[in-house]
Amino acid sequence: FHTPVGIALFGTKLIVSQNTWLVNIAVADGDVTVKVGTGISGRLDGAKGTATISAYGVAADSTGVVYFAQQSSYSVRKIDSADHTTTVAGTGAAGSSDNAIGVWAEFNSPTDVSVGPGDYLYVTMYGSGGAIRLVAPDGVVTTLLTTGASPFNKAVGLDQNAAGHLYVAGFDTHQVHAYQTTPPAVPTASGSAPSLAAQSWVAGSGATGNADGTRLVAEFQSPRGMAFDISGDLMVGEDHGRRVRRITPLGRVFTFAGDGTNAHADGIRTAASFGGALDVAVDAAGSMFVPE
Numbered sequence: 001f002h003t004p005v006g007i008a009l010f011g012t013k014l015i016v017s018q019n020t021w022l023v024n025i026a027v028a029d030g031d032v033t034v035k036v037g038t039g040i041s042g043r044l045d046g047a048k049g050t051a052t053i054s055a056y057g058v059a060a061d062s063t064g065v066v067y068f069a070q071q072s073s074y075s076v077r078k079i080d081s082a083d084h085t086t087t088v089a090g091t092g093a094a095g096s097s098d099n100a101i102g103v104w105a106e107f108n109s110p111t112d113v114s115v116g117p118g119d120y121l122y123v124t125m126y127g128s129g130g131a132i133r134l135v136a137p138d139g140v141v142t143t144l145l146t147t148g149a150s151p152f153n154k155a156v157g158l159d160q161n162a163a164g165h166l167y168v169a170g171f172d173t174h175q176v177h178a179y180q181t182t183p184p185a186v187p188t189a190s191g192s193a194p195s196l197a198a199q200s201w202v203a204g205s206g207a208t209g210n211a212d213g214t215r216l217v218a219e220f221q222s223p224r225g226m227a228f229d230i231s232g233d234l235m236v237g238e239d240h241g242r243r244v245r246r247i248t249p250l251g252r253v254f255t256f257a258g259d260g261t262n263a264h265a266d267g268i269r270t271a272a273s274f275g276g277a278l279d280v281a282v283d284a285a286g287s288m289f290v291p292e
Helices: none
Strands: 004-010 013-018 023-026 032-036 058-060 066-070 075-079 085-089 110-115 121-125 132-135 140-145 155-160 166-170 175-182 195-203 223-228 234-238 244-247 252-257
Touching (some): 004 058, 013 058, 058 110
Antiparallel strands (some): 110 121, 132 140
């Protein structure tokens, strides 16, 4: 791999996005193949050998369709089972226009995507003051969390728990923000799309650091990608902190792996070193995968 930035799982397959404008698939025996991408940055839809991409955060739905945020061209795109890439939403120009269908909507530096109940897509944006966008199955794009109402300016990563509630990494606030979602009544209709209640809790004091403790005492350093493990703990990768942190359902924060050193060293949990824990994926057996 070369500069992997995002990671997701579908069954036993690892889906890895790279800054070399490729999306790769790795399987349990270690075999790695290029799923899509020519190695040239772009926004051209098409088959495996012709589509051009610049993928950032990635996610897979229950059928194996891969969605990814394309920060540099302000788009959300997908890769189907035939390895064909299409643009789901975004004009390719920076903006935040709402209530537009698919490619007529605008995004400002989308960084991550999560597939929720009913196949709604939740998208974080590094630009636009930390807005959170929603793409309905029918393609309608709306804003769940607007600029000014958001407690963060740079939303980089997000994930959802089994109930569909949303968790967002505030890259600039050094916190993890939790929101309860109202599930859609009719999964295919944008008129019944999920909504966000007020922030239900936050983890992190807001100070930059690596202190463990209760949610409001603990410290993070630029949290980024996140994933829930099999026990319901939220695993959080830290870019600048170079650690993987664990937030338990009881509200305790622990350092799970990484010693904070900017290095690439194997070891047991906190004896290991990361060059930067950019994202996290956890499989059904509890094994964790971290791109750096």
